[in-house]
Amino acid sequence: xxxxxxxxxxxxxxxxxxxxxxxxxxxxxxxxxxxxxxxxxxxxxxxxxxxxxxxxxxxxxxxxxxxxxxxxxxxxxxxxxxxxxxxxxxxxxxxxxxxxxxxxxxxxxxxxxxxxxxxxxxxxxxxxxxxxxxxxxxxxxxxxxxxxxxxxxxxxxxxxxxxxxxxxxxxxxxxxxxxxxxxxxxxxxxxxxxxxxxxxxxxxxxxxxxxxxxxxxxxxxx
Amino acid sequence: xxxxxxxxxxxxxxxxxxxxxxxxxxxxxxxxxxxxxxxxxxxxxxxxxxxxxxxxxxxxxxxxxxxxxxxxxxxxxxxxxxxxxxxxxxxxxxxxxxxxxxxxxxxxxxxxxxxxxxxxxxxxxxxxxxxxxxxxxxxxxxxxxxxxxxxxxxxxxxxxxxxxxxxxxxxxxxxxxxxxxxxxxxxxxxxxxxxxxxxxxxxxxxxxxxxxxxxxxxxxxxxxxxx
Amino acid sequence: xxxxxxxxxxxxxxxxxxxxxxxxxxxxxxxxxxxxxxxxxxxxxxxxxxxxxxxxxxxxxxxxxxxxxxxxxxxxxxxxxxxxxxxxxxxxxxxxxxxxxxxxxxxxxxxxxxxxxxxxxxxxxxxxxxxxxxxxxxxxxxxxxxxxxxxxxxxxxxxxxxxxxxxxxxxxxxxxxxxxxxxxxxxxxxxxxxxxxxxxxxxxxxxxxxxxxxxxxxxxxxxxxxxxxxxxxxxxxxxxxxxxxxxxxxxx
Numbered sequence: 001x002x003x004x005x006x007x008x009x010x011x012x013x014x015x016x017x018x019x020x021x022x023x024x025x026x027x028x029x030x031x032x033x034x035x036x037x038x039x040x041x042x043x044x045x046x047x048x049x050x051x052x053x054x055x056x057x058x059x060x061x062x063x064x065x066x067x068x069x070x071x072x073x074x075x076x077x078x079x080x081x082x083x084x085x086x087x088x089x090x091x092x093x094x095x096x097x098x099x100x101x102x103x104x105x106x107x108x109x110x111x112x113x114x115x116x117x118x119x120x121x122x123x124x125x126x127x128x129x130x131x132x133x134x135x136x137x138x139x140x141x142x143x144x145x146x147x148x149x150x151x152x153x154x155x156x157x158x159x160x161x162x163x164x165x166x167x168x169x170x171x172x173x174x175x176x177x178x179x180x181x182x183x184x185x186x187x188x189x190x191x192x193x194x195x196x197x198x199x200x201x202x203x204x205x206x207x208x209x210x211x212x213x214x215x216x217x218x219x220x221x222x
Numbered sequence: 223x224x225x226x227x228x229x230x231x232x233x234x235x236x237x238x239x240x241x242x243x244x245x246x247x248x249x250x251x252x253x254x255x256x257x258x259x260x261x262x263x264x265x266x267x268x269x270x271x272x273x274x275x276x277x278x279x280x281x282x283x284x285x286x287x288x289x290x291x292x293x294x295x296x297x298x299x300x301x302x303x304x305x306x307x308x309x310x311x312x313x314x315x316x317x318x319x320x321x322x323x324x325x326x327x328x329x330x331x332x333x334x335x336x337x338x339x340x341x342x343x344x345x346x347x348x349x350x351x352x353x354x355x356x357x358x359x360x361x362x363x364x365x366x367x368x369x370x371x372x373x374x375x376x377x378x379x380x381x382x383x384x385x386x387x388x389x390x391x392x393x394x395x396x397x398x399x400x401x402x403x404x405x406x407x408x409x410x411x412x413x414x415x416x417x418x419x420x421x422x423x424x425x426x427x428x429x430x431x432x433x434x435x436x437x438x439x440x441x442x443x444x445x446x447x448x449x
Numbered sequence: 450x451x452x453x454x455x456x457x458x459x460x461x462x463x464x465x466x467x468x469x470x471x472x473x474x475x476x477x478x479x480x481x482x483x484x485x486x487x488x489x490x491x492x493x494x495x496x497x498x499x500x501x502x503x504x505x506x507x508x509x510x511x512x513x514x515x516x517x518x519x520x521x522x523x524x525x526x527x528x529x530x531x532x533x534x535x536x537x538x539x540x541x542x543x544x545x546x547x548x549x550x551x552x553x554x555x556x557x558x559x560x561x562x563x564x565x566x567x568x569x570x571x572x573x574x575x576x577x578x579x580x581x582x583x584x585x586x587x588x589x590x591x592x593x594x595x596x597x598x599x600x601x602x603x604x605x606x607x608x609x610x611x612x613x614x615x616x617x618x619x620x621x622x623x624x625x626x627x628x629x630x631x632x633x634x635x636x637x638x639x640x641x642x643x644x645x646x647x648x649x650x651x652x653x654x655x656x657x658x659x660x661x662x663x664x665x666x667x668x669x670x671x672x673x674x675x676x677x678x679x680x681x682x683x684x685x686x687x688x689x690x691x692x693x694x695x696x697x698x699x700x701x
Contacts, residue, residue, distance in 0.1 A: 062421035064385035066396055067413055074409035079227070152288065159290035163389065170292060183300040191289045191297060198288035345546035345605075348507060349560035349612060350535035359559060364550045441550050441592050 005185075009176045016172025017193055023158040023168055026090045028151060031097025038102025039109060045127075053102070060099035066160055068092045073164040089161035097154055104150060108143035109135060145212060149205035152198045159194070169193060232411040235402050242398030243419050249312070249394055250381035250427070253319035257380070258373075260320060261327025262362070268332055279328065286325030291386050294318055299390050315387035315394070323380045330372045334365030367439045374431040378424050385420070395419060458521070459484050460616045460647045461506055466515030466525075468501060475501045476512070477671035483616070488648045490658040490679075493668035494693065499651045502668065503620050506649065507538050520615050536564065539609030540618040543625050545601040547593040553580070553604050554589045557611045564612070572611075579607040583637045599630030603637050610641075617641065619650035655682060655694065667693065 041053035060068070073088035083091075112135050120134040162171035173190040177183050267279035286294065298318040302309055309317075338361050346360040366373070388397035395416060403412040436443045459482035468476040475498045483489045491499040504510045505517060508524050508531060517524040520537040548556050557579060558572035567575070580586045583603040593601055602622055609617060619638065623631040635657050642648060642661050652658050658665060659679045667675040667690045675681060675690045685691040 059417075059421060062382070062424040063417045064382040064396065064420055066385045066388070067399070067417050067420060070396075070399070070403075071410070071413040071417065074403060075413045076410065078403070078407065078409035156288075156290040159292045160386070162292070170290065183296065184304050187293055187296045187300065191285075191293045194289045194293060195285065199284065202284070202288055339546075341542060341544050341546040342548065344509060345542065345548070347509075347531075348535055348538075348540040348542075349608070350532045350564045351560060352532065352564075355563045359563070360548060364548070367550055439550070441552075445592060445594070 003180065005176075005180060005182070009180070012176060013169065013172050013189070013193070016167055016169040017197070019167060019172075020155065020158050020169040020194075020197070023086075023089060023093065023161060023166070024151070024155045027093035027097045027154050027158065030090065030094030031101055031154070034094060034098035035101030035105060038098055039105035040131075042102065042106040043109060057099045057103055060096060061103075065092065065096050065157055066163065068096055069160055069164055085161065085164045085166035088164055089158070089166045093154070093157065093161075096157070097150075100150060100153070101147065104146045105139070105143050108146070109139040111142055112138045142212070145205050145208040148201055148208060152201050152205070155197055155201075156194065227411055228408060229411050229415070232402065232406055232408050232415060235406070238398050238402060239395070239415065239419060242393065242395035243423060245312075245393055246381065246384055246395040246420075247423060247426075249315055249319060249384045249387065249392070250377070252316045253323055253380055253384070254377045256316070256320040257323035257327055257377075260324030262331050264324060264328035265331035265335060266357070268328065269335060283325045283328050286322055287329070291318070291322050291383055292389065294322055295386060295390055311387070311390050311392040314390060315384065315392040319380060319384055319387070322383070323376065326376050327373065330369045330376060331365060333372075334369040335361055337368055338365060367442070370431075370435055370439070374428060374435075377431070378427050381423060381427055382420060395423075457485060458518070460487075460520055461649060462516075462518045463502070463505070464516040466502070466505060466517060467513045468498075468505065468510060469513060474671055476505070479515070479668070479671070479673055481666050481673060481676065483647060483649055485647055486645045487663045488642050488661055489650070489664050489666060490662035491649065491651045491666045491668060492653075492655070492658060492693070493674075497668040498671040499666075499668045500620055503618055503649060503651045507535060507540050507618055509540075532564070536612060537615045538618060539612060539614035539616070541602070541605050541609055541620065541622050543621045545593070545598070545605045545625075547601055547605055547608070549593050552590050552592055553585065553596070553607075556593070556604065557608045560608070561611050575611050576607075579610040580604075582610060582640070583607045584633075597630060598626045599633045602626065602634045606634075606637055606641075616647040616649065619648065619652070621651050621653065624653060658682065669693075 038053050038057065041049050042057070044050050044053070069089065069092040072092040073083065073085065076083055076088070116134060116138065117130070120130040123130075123134075125133065158168055159170040161168055162174065165171065167175070169190060173186050177186045180186065264279045264282060267275045268283070270276055295315070295318040298321065299314050302314060302317070342360050342364075343356060346356045351359070384394060385396035387394055388400060391397060399412050399416040403409040406412065462482040464480050466476050466479045467474070477498075479498070479502055481489070491502060493499045501510055505512050506519055506524065508529065512525050515525060519534060522529055522534045522537070524534060547553075548559070551559065554573065554576045557576040558569075561567045561572045561575055562569065576589060577586060580589055583606055585600060585603055585607065588596060588600060588604065593604070596604060606617075606622075622638075623634050626634065631654065635654065638648070638650070639661055650658075650662075659682045662679050665675075665677060665679055665681055666673055667681070667685075667687075669675075669689050675685065675687045677686075681690065682694055685694055
């Protein structure tokens with residue numbers, strides 16, 4: 001083997017990068033839908049629903065994504081449920097993203113000023129109508145900057161899918177490295193590609209945040 | 223369905239789990255202390271009058287925050303090796319985690335610094351305190367108090383993220399789990415147990431930070447303000 | 450530091466001081482002096498430059514031209530030893546600016562301990578002494594947020610006193626207070642004046658200025674428009690001061 005980085009290698013990396021984007025979208029959409037449900041459940045009028053959703057969030061936020069991923073891939077296989085790396089990664093990321101987005105969105109919904117809730121109640125709207133027509137449109141504005149910021153975390157976290165053999169950007173880098181053995185140079189290239197995907201979103205998030213005039217600290221794993 | 227779970231068979235290996243958990247906590251502890259230092263320095267650096275230092279700190283923070291930890295770990299691992307430094311996996315892991323969490327800490331601390339009212343600094347200047355004294359007494363300590371909850375969450379996330387160090391064979395909890403599951407063929411039980419241990423570790427860390435907060439911020443303790 | 454020459458030099462002197470913020474000239478040739486033990490009150494409308502003039506004395510603002518000498522320090526020069534200057538000058542702000550994370554005692558002892566390197570036991574004694582001066586002995590272990598505005602401002606005065614300054618500056622120290630709380634702060638300042646402290650104060654309290662000040666400086670459009678003993682408040686020479694005193698509620 002050996003040799004130099006050539007066009008084929010770059011094409012292979014590009015293909016991996018596309019899958020990073022694809023997996024990120026799966027996680028964003030899956031996690032977004034589930035996260036929205038979590039956010040609503042966290043503020044549900046039923047205590048048991050609140051408790052259950054809070055427990056879910058606590059459990060997921062107390063577990064490393066890597067362990068969730070291993071559980072989904074090796075764990076399920078060991079009890080006879082063989083899943084593909086893509087399915088395992090997609091499902092694990094969805095569970096993970098749902099917990100974090102759920103919390104971000106719950107915070108956003110609850111930070112809609114109290115008078116708005118009371119005004120909506122005064123209009124004799126049903127709970128669903130109040131949510132859809134009054135609260136959510138305002139919550140979405142509040143939620144946008146941290147959500148965009150969290151998309152950066154999603155993209156970075158998809159790199160863990162490489163560990164169960166899913167060929168996204170990180171894994172394609174490892175494969176290219178197996179034939180060239182130039183690890184530092186190749187991981188540096190990989191880092192630059194991740195940066196090129198993440199930095200515009202970071203900037204956008206910061207800009208949106210500044211426009212909203214609130215200094216929220218973006219907490220982020222890994 | 224013939225799914226049978228055998229937790230006792232895996233739990234037999236508790237000394238290994240315990241060893242891994244201890245190493246994970248050690249990793250987190252080292253990286254937390256060093257990362258807090260590095261991050262605070264970077265936050266101070268971003269506010270200095272030297273454009274060069276401020277710029278360098280910004281580049282560091284943005285580069286780290288916009289690339290995956292897994293890539294950073296490999297870069298540190300192979301980077302150190304390529305300049306001829308043969309270090310243990312544990313040392314490499316601490317270095318990579320420190321560099322990583324330092325960037326997030328820098329952002330949190332910067333928010334804390336910016337929240338200190340200008341009048342506080344003028345009052346301290348009026349009392350003839352030196353720049354270093356002002357930074358320590360009037361800016362740093364109150365800033366830490368203000369962002370303490372965010373710092374706590376960040377360092378708990380760091381502990382969880384240290385699982386990624388299993389990929390360079392640091393013998394922490396996740397690496398131990400990988401080894402046990404390949405040994406026992408009971409991956410499901412193993413990772414469930416490991417997940418529970420991580421949850422316990424994050425509760426332990428939160429409790430630790432809460433206790434530390436009581437010691438560090440007597441005002442919060444006295445006035446009963448939530449930390 | 451210069452030693453006092455045979456004719457006692459003023460503690461504070463400004464000569465032809467000019468200062469602009471952008472194109473706005475805030476101080477336009479301001480001169481005045483404060484002798485040892487004197488109480489000077491600077492009055493004027495907002496925007497007249499009175500606060501800026503005060504802040505220049507402690508070099509919270511740099512001047513563009515003119516000479517400022519404070520306790521022998523040439524404050525207008527770029528190489529002035531700021532920390533030495535500020536050990537000689539105490540300043541109290543409108544917004545108190547107590548350090549919220551420290552108890553009142555810690556607020557007071559911080560500077561004597563860190564700047565003057567006094568022993569802990571000594572600084573604690575000092576704290577009790579200055580708190581007694583402002584009537585807050587029982588609040589020694591309280592945190593600022595547990596105090597009323599008036600109490601906080603008195604604690605801020607005590608904090609300045611603990612550095613044993615040669616001159617005290619007061620920048621509208623009662624403006625942020627509810628009317629019923631200003632009295633207790635003014636009483637503390639009155640006592641300081643009676644004890645012979647040299648003071649420069651920017652104030653809106655005309656009645657207070659009249660009763661306590663040895664001299665009044667009325668500022669108007671960045672200039673010292675009229676100056677003289679407190680009696681100028683009751684018999685102003687310039688129409689501007691007459692109008693200002695007329696609109697300001699002259700209590701007493």
